Amino acid sequence: MNVSMTVRLALKNIKGNRLRSGLTMLGLVIGISSVILLVGLANGATSSIMDDFSSMGADVITVSIYDSEKGMSYTELDELRKLDLIENASPYSMLEATVSKGGNKVKGSSLVGCGAAYAGMIGAEVEKGRNLSPVDIENSIKAVVIGNDIAKKLWKNKNPCGDTLKIDGDDYTVVGVLKSTGSSMGNNTDKTVLMPISTAQYLGADVSITEIYLKAVSEEDVDTATAEAKAYFKDKKKIESDYMDVYSQKQMLKSMEEANRTLSLLLGGIASISLLVGGIGVMNVMLVSVTERTREIGIRKSLGAKKKDILIQFLMESTVLSVLGGLMGIALGIGIGKIISLFGTAFSPSIGMMMISFAVSVSVGLVFGILPASRAAKMKPVDALRYE
Amino acid sequence: MIHLDSLYKTFTLGDETITAVNNANLYIKSGDMMAIIGPSGSGKSTLMNIIGLLDRADEGVYTFDGMDVTMLSDDEQAVIRNQKIGFVFQSFYLLQKLTALENVMVPLLYRNIGEKEAKRRALDMLERLKLGERIDHLPKQLSGGQQQRVAIARALVGEPELILADEPTGALDQTTGREIMALLKELNENGQTIVIITHDAHVAEQAERVVRIEDGVLKEEGQS
Numbered sequence: 313m314n315v316s317m318t319v320r321l322a323l324k325n326i327k328g329n330r331l332r333s334g335l336t337m338l339g340l341v342i343g344i345s346s347v348i349l350l351v352g353l354a355n356g357a358t359s360s361i362m363d364d365f366s367s368m369g370a371d372v373i374t375v376s377i378y379d380s381e382k383g384m385s386y387t388e389l390d391e392l393r394k395l396d397l398i399e400n401a402s403p404y405s406m407l408e409a410t411v412s413k414g415g416n417k418v419k420g421s422s423l424v425g426c427g428a429a430y431a432g433m434i435g436a437e438v439e440k441g442r443n444l445s446p447v448d449i450e451n452s453i454k455a456v457v458i459g460n461d462i463a464k465k466l467w468k469n470k471n472p473c474g475d476t477l478k479i480d481g482d483d484y485t486v487v488g489v490l491k492s493t494g495s496s497m498g499n500n501t502d503k504t505v506l507m508p509i510s511t512a513q514y515l516g517a518d519v520s521i522t523e524i525y526l527k528a529v530s531e532e533d534v535d536t537a538t539a540e541a542k543a544y545f546k547d548k549k550k551i552e553s554d555y556m557d558v559y560s561q562k563q564m565l566k567s568m569e570e571a572n573r574t575l576s577l578l579l580g581g582i583a584s585i586s587l588l589v590g591g592i593g594v595m596n597v598m599l600v601s602v603t604e605r606t607r608e609i610g611i612r613k614s615l616g617a618k619k620k621d622i623l624i625q626f627l628m629e630s631t632v633l634s635v636l637g638g639l640m641g642i643a644l645g646i647g648i649g650k651i652i653s654l655f656g657t658a659f660s661p662s663i664g665m666m667m668i669s670f671a672v673s674v675s676v677g678l679v680f681g682i683l684p685a686s687r688a689a690k691m692k693p694v695d696a697l698r699y700e
Numbered sequence: 701m702i703h704l705d706s707l708y709k710t711f712t713l714g715d716e717t718i719t720a721v722n723n724a725n726l727y728i729k730s731g732d733m734m735a736i737i738g739p740s741g742s743g744k745s746t747l748m749n750i751i752g753l754l755d756r757a758d759e760g761v762y763t764f765d766g767m768d769v770t771m772l773s774d775d776e777q778a779v780i781r782n783q784k785i786g787f788v789f790q791s792f793y794l795l796q797k798l799t800a801l802e803n804v805m806v807p808l809l810y811r812n813i814g815e816k817e818a819k820r821r822a823l824d825m826l827e828r829l830k831l832g833e834r835i836d837h838l839p840k841q842l843s844g845g846q847q848q849r850v851a852i853a854r855a856l857v858g859e860p861e862l863i864l865a866d867e868p869t870g871a872l873d874q875t876t877g878r879e880i881m882a883l884l885k886e887l888n889e890n891g892q893t894i895v896i897i898t899h900d901a902h903v904a905e906q907a908e909r910v911v912r913i914e915d916g917v918l919k920e921e922g923q924s
Contacts, residue, residue, distance in 0.1 A: 313809045328797055611793045614754060615854070616782020616810040618775045693781075694755040697793070 313621065322629040326636070329601075336597045337637035339590030340676065344641025344669045345648065346586055350579035351665050352649045356658030358572035362565065371531045372433045372561045373538050374404075375524040375545070379555040383520025386449065386509060389427070395544060397529050397537035402427035403509040404523040407516065409480045411505055413466045421462060421503045423479065425512025426525075431457065431490065433525050436501045441473035441488030444508055452510040454484045460492035461502040479505070480515060534560045590637070591676040598630045598684035609688050610697030623689040630681025631674060638673025642666050701861060701893060702728040702751065707760035709746055709916075720746040721757065722916035728895060730861070733888040735896045735907035736918075743916040745866070748897040752785055752864045753777040765861070782810050786855025790867035792847045794839040800826060800850045801835040807858045825853045829883070845876035852883065856892075863887070863894045869903055881906055 313321075326333045377383055384403075392401040405425040411418045424430070428444045431437075439460070448455045456477055463472050463486075476483040484507065493501050513519050528537035542558045545551045602609070609622055649659035709721040720743040728734060738744040749755035750762065753769060762770050769780060786807075787793075794803050801822055808818035826835055829849045839847055848868065855863055865884065869877030885906060888894050896907060904910050910921040 313812075314815070317809065317815060324797060607793070608795060611795060612806070612810075613778065614752070614781060614787050614793070615807045616778050616858075618778045618810070620775075621810060692755070693753075694749045697754060 318628045322632040336593050339593040340634055340637030341641040343587035343590040344638050345645035347583035348645025349649050350583055352659045352661040354576040354579055356660045360658040368434050368561050371528040371534050373526040374559050376557045377522040380520050382551050383522040395540050397533045397540050398526050399529045400429040400527040402430040402525045403521040404525055405517040412478045418462050423505045425509040425517045433527050437491040438488045439491040449508040449510050455487045456484045457488040457506040459490050459502040459504045463489045591680040594630055594634055595680035602684045602688040606696050606699040613693040619689040623685045626685035626688050627681045631677030634673045634677030701730045703763040705761040707757040709757050719916045724918045733894045733907045734909040735904035736911045737904040738913035742913045744897050744913045748866050753781050784861045786860040786863045788851050788855050788865040788868045790870040792851045796839055799836050804854045804857050825857045829853045844872050848880050865896045
């Protein structure tokens, strides 16, 4: 019998037992779709985090101080700027506040107190008006630079520069609008409001600065610049290394990537366990099927089927079963992933993962089918034929 | 064509050893129509399984077409079953999920004959047995007599040297049984070698040669 006939025969037998085949496949569908889904979500998370960070310059170093008593004042930041390999420094403080104009609230906006250099460091450019200036900061001016989405939502096509924006009931003058970065997730600058750190301190930001963005003189020097900054905080500010994190974006990306790889492996591992369970299901059903069809095996042997013929017939059946399950699983995984991504969670299925899943379902069929199939092939014709 | 020389086959049931075939010696000539008759438990089924290469004897030599088949491997025996033996069983043993046509094609497919050619030959055979209008029916859509004719078509399609029929009328009513016997006789008249295993004297008396088996011992009637 040729391959196409064997496949048709297998399909016929699978169709002939719809409920059982369906339930067996379900195990594999769940296994494969969870692999596709979980790994796709992990990949999506990785790439969206990467997007956020890569918009930030590779020459940026972030500093977090966990001992607020040892935080810095704005003027102290000048000391950092004087370091050999540091070009600029900006404080950073995230605030919780309601942003509105004429009663229209902006949902999902983030308010950042910072210095003049901050916008440049996160890769944001000014589209209209101007950036925050050192003068704004020194004088705690109530000036804000707003992200593109906020400008569009509240001012439509009008120029917001010079107009006022209400933050927690207080009026702030819009001095500039940032160019849209179009980034999809997380710290989206399109929905950010930037204001002088000194002004932000009126809105509740800690006077002691504990989050600082530094810019190295060049990308090549970023590692040495990181070391220099670390040494500064340790020697001059007497901060123990346990109480601070000084990271270059490069290092951050690297550790993030590692964490995500671990996450992918972990999720993949959990999903593989469900695949294993699915495979055992296939074996179980094939064993039952071989027993039930002992008579058929006997008849086929009496008509001249060799061991190989019977082996291939049952192996093909388990393989077709698991491949169908695998294909459905891939489709279901992608489908669910796409639906989830409609709600804003990134999902990026990889072609490689799909190919691996397909290969895995073929091998599940072969591996878990071999025992039942060889049991069928080895039956003695007389025993199989006279089986009651 | 077939020569059984001092065949033995024993089974163990609990502590008891049963000799199902005891020193069987038998010649079957090409063109013979032979009945092997015996009550149930006489060893006739075991003998038929051995002749059909479905089972192996413990001792003795079985020669088919001049070849000692006792020493052949399972797969080599499968080839002989496929090419030289056609089986007709009491309960037909059709493959239930396949149509009449597909059932008849099976032996040819195991011989690696192409699907088209197999279909052509199977159709011819079903036409010859007046089943031309039933080719797409499943076994359960056919009457007992029709099913047995499909089974005979399947046995004949590979042009075997021997048709081995195990109680071919056992599951049929009298009229249908007579029709099937008439068909087998007709085939024999055209030169087909047929061995019928039965417990029914009416069936046996239609054969030219009748061999009786009792407690595993063979004895041909009309010979001392």
